Amino acid sequence: MSNTFSSPLAGRSTGDRLILGLAILLSLVMLLPVLWVIAMSLKDNAALMANPNSVFFPPYELTNYLNIFATSSVFRWIANSLIVSVSMTVGVLVLSSLAGYGFARLNFPGRDVLFVIVLFGLAVPEQAVVVARHQIFSLLKWHNTYQGLILPGLSSAFGVFLMTQFFRAIPKELDEAALLDNASRFRIFWKVLLPLTLPAQATLGIFTFLNAWNDYFWPLISATRKEMYTLTVGMASTQTNFAQSEGLGYLMAQAVFAGAPILIVYLFFQKYIVTAVSGAAQR
Known part of the structure; x- marks a missing residue:
């Protein structure tokens, strides 16, 4: 045998x-x-x-982990992080897919100039616009709200660029064949092209979720009430002044606790990331 x-x-x-x-x-x-x-x-x-x-x-x-769960607001912080991360991920995927399709497949005045302006967003750090953003959200009274935490992350220059490149790589003969069958532009986008970009969407979704979950800078500014903290801000608020020396075990437990959801998401969508990266390398 x-x-x-x-x-x-x-x-x-x-x-x-x-x-x-x-x-x-x-x-x-x-x-x-x-x-x-x-x-x-x-x-x-x-x-x-x-x-x-x-x-x-x-x-x-497991004492350090039990101490984390003993914090009364930890589950509220987890829920806040999930709401913000999932909403931001869905919003980025929808807006980036529509924008990518428009830039890759539609001809309209100023398209190339507008695309270059979008790419400039990759070079602008968040810290450069945080003062103006803070003032706008203060006038709208959106601080300590979910829309205040979610909306700034919906403008993803990287997402628009990624989806544009993937739509451009799809043969235009598919559009022409669908147009001959009297399909509308939206139907072509929704039924024909969008399913072909699933690896790119999975990759963009994972990166967006990871960035939203780990974001500390903007939630620290926008969420000033304890019940609106995300997990990163909430975990930091429980640390003492001597956490780096007297509470190392608790500090590391916080890191593991906050990072575990990211690992789980990556394990579920790992094959899509590999497909997307290998496809980009072939191009």
């Missing part, structure tokens, strides 16, 4: 084996900080203060 299971190294040359071994080694090196953070999050703060090397030895416990 032939062996149906083969080693990943079977049939590979010596060079391929060395490259694969190096890739595995580098992956382990990159994982070391993550494992370090997780191990510290499972240690008692007093034990870490007495002996930092105790992170390598048991016992390990």
Whole structure:
């Protein structure tokens, strides 16, 4: 009976084996900080203060994570982060897809100039417009509201650029064939072209969700009431002045707790990211 299971190294040359071994080694090196953070999050703060090397030895416990859940508002902060991140992701996908289709497929006066103006948005840091944005939102009384946290993130120059490039890569013969069948422009966009951009949308959605979930700068300015904190701002508000030295375990538990949803989202959509990146490389 032939062996149906083969080693990943079977049939590979010596060079391929060395490259694969190096890739595995580098992956382990990159994982070391993550494992370090997780191990510290499972240690008692007093034990870490007495002996930092105790992170390598048991016992390990969940006290730091239980202390996080003991914070009365933590679930409200999680809900706020989910509402903001999901709403921002959906909004960016809708607006970027429509704008990308318009720039890639429609001819209208000033299209190229407008696209260049959109690209300029990639070079403008958020800090450069935060004062004007703060004043506008103050006049509209949108601080400490969900729209105040969500709307600034809907203008994604990167999203428009990404979707424009993907729509341009789709053969225009598909549009012409659909037009011959009397399909409207919106029907062509919705039924024919949009499904073909699923890898790009998944990639853009993940990056948008990640940025929205980890955003600390704008929520810190806009959300001044405790019930409107996102998770990043809420976790920071629970730290003491000596958290860096006296509460390392609790600090690391906060990092793991806040980063876990991002890892879960990435694991679910990993294949779309790989497809999008490989497709972009081929182009």
